[in-house]
Amino acid sequence: MSQDWVLRGERVVTDTGVRPAAVVVRDGKVAALIGPKDVPAGLPVTDVGQKVVMPGVVDSHAHINEPGRTEWEGFETATRAAAAGGITTVVDMPLNSIPATTSREALAQKAAAAERHCAIDYGFWGGVIPGNSGELDAMIDAGVAGFKCFLIQSGVDEFPHVTREDLEHAMPILARRGVPLIVHAELTASEKPPEGDTRTYQSYLASRPRKWEDDAIHMMVELCRKHRGPVHIVHLSSSDALGEIASAKKEGLPFTVETCPHYLTFDAEHIPDGATWFKCAPPIRESENREKLWAGLARGDIDMVVSDHSPCTPALKHLEHGDFGRAWGGIASLQFSLPAVWTGMRERGQGLEQLVRWMCHAPARLTGLTGVKGSLTPGADADLLVFDPEASFTPDASGVLHRHKLTPYAGRALVGVVEHTWVRGQKVHTRGEPPPSPTGRWIRRPSTARRVE
Structure with a gap:
């Protein structure tokens, strides 16, 4: 002891x-x-x-990309950066690794890749894809935090998007087991690439309108009402959906929402042409939209702020061309999400209790870890x-601990x-000292938050 x-x-x-x-x-x-x-x-x-x-931050949304695409990030580099950014528990997304975490066997491979390589504690989301409903119970038994799905192309072939019919099969299982379905909420009949001069950010913004998010959220409210299982909307970008979200909460539906530091920090008006390191999906929108997201947080329409750390190799950002149509969408942010959010909160007169509520308490609750993570409560x-x-500080490449140094927070x-x-x-x-050897553990979604020691 x-x-x-x-x-x-x-x-x-x-x-x-x-x-x-x-x-x-x-x-x-x-x-x-x-x-x-x-x-x-x-x-x-x-x-x-x-x-x-304060309690350590719980980040319930990060793409660590190992195994299979470790050259994009990896558990060792991601969790070292997270520790430097005040994150003490991270939950890894089921896609961008190969295999995707859509079966019990794939989950075992992901867990093996993470073991003894993580500076902080960690968990895993499973994935809902067409035809894998038979795998869901086994992954829940193994301790996943819940399940992620896409309503639109995910960007990788290993993780196809689902239809409403697919969700009608999966959601009763998740509702019965009491685990959340977390949803990339963009919905459209046909995706179109950016048009015109694809070096301009406006071309990319116009290609993913707010309506895609609004329509997807409307569908997920309907399905949440029908199946009564917890539904969580990831990386909300469209402030136009806040009214429907507020109504769902008022109705008492188990419906929660997150947004991300980049939607609260940046705005479309100030993203330079060719700056593809700002590309993400859904996109960073206008300044008036950003301020409405802040207002939604303050009202409680949005429950939490998490990173959506989604890095890739610099080559996939097509920096030499600055082409928003070809570049991979995702923002590297694990190390900077806490200070980025706090910077915006100070500007708006918000305090430390709200910071802990949005970045510690609420993500712990989503992942079933209330009383275990994200709080100074005795027993946690x-x-x-x-x-x-x-x-204050200004991030630069020399201090970035992610595998790759490209991040929109550099120089800000x-x-x-x-x-x-x-x-x-x-x-x-x-701060300023070499990190110790990794000691992070897999924290499973419990009834009792069982650990793999």
Whole structure:
């Protein structure tokens, strides 16, 4: 057993507010949350003063791409970057790896690739594709967090999109088991590539209109109402869908929504021609749309903010041509999602409690890990951050820990620096120091959050 120790500060983000407190860590768990002067004699204390102590971020949406496309990212590089960005649990998407995680056997291959290579704790989403309904129960038994599907082409052949008929077969199984279906919500009768000068961002934006998202969300509300199982919309970009989302929540449907740091940070008006490292799907939209997403978060229409880290090799971004039609869509962001969101929150007068609600509590709830991850509640894993919310920095290539250095956050001033990160009471990141050996574990969706030790 490890020795008990204490992390103490003047600004500790607890479930009941930000206050002076001390976190007692015992055997990798939060043993107690006590007053700063109530520390038992003899325990070693790390006192961070006015720096913020908060739970580690839970990122329920990242594409790590291993096995099969490890040259795009990989577990070692992704989780090292995540630890530096304050993320202590990451849940890996089922596509862009080969094989895609659409069967129990493929899940076993993914788990084997991750084992002993992760700096932080991790989980896996399974995938719903046409014809794999017979695999879903086995993947749930194995501990996946839930299931991802696409309503439009995913971009890779290994993960075909589903139709409404496919979902009518899959959703009763998921509803019976109480696990969420998470949905890439774009729906169209026919996809068309960007037209005109495809070096312009406006050509790409026009090729994926808001209506695609709005129509897909309308269909998923109907299916959620019919099957009564949890449905979660990933990477919401269209603010036009917020009214229907609010109505679904008011109705009491188990319907949740996320957005991403890039939709809250960037806007279409300021993306230069040829800057294909900004391409993602759905696209980054106009500034007025961005502000409406912020308002949706504040109202509770949007539940959480997660990275949608989706990197690729620089060659797939076609930098030499700057062609938005040919470039792979995805943004590298694991390391910078927490400071990017905090930067926007400070500008809008929002505080640390909301930050923890959106980036820690809500993703933990989605993945079945409430009381285990994303909280300083006694009994939870001691996943802790020391965060300086006033310090600023400007990312550059030399400091990027993702496998590839290409990210739209490079050169953009951000506020909020992660100084230390612990997972289950073990230090996994200290700013400016080499990372320790990987100690991350697979955290399965439970009833009891069983772990593979």
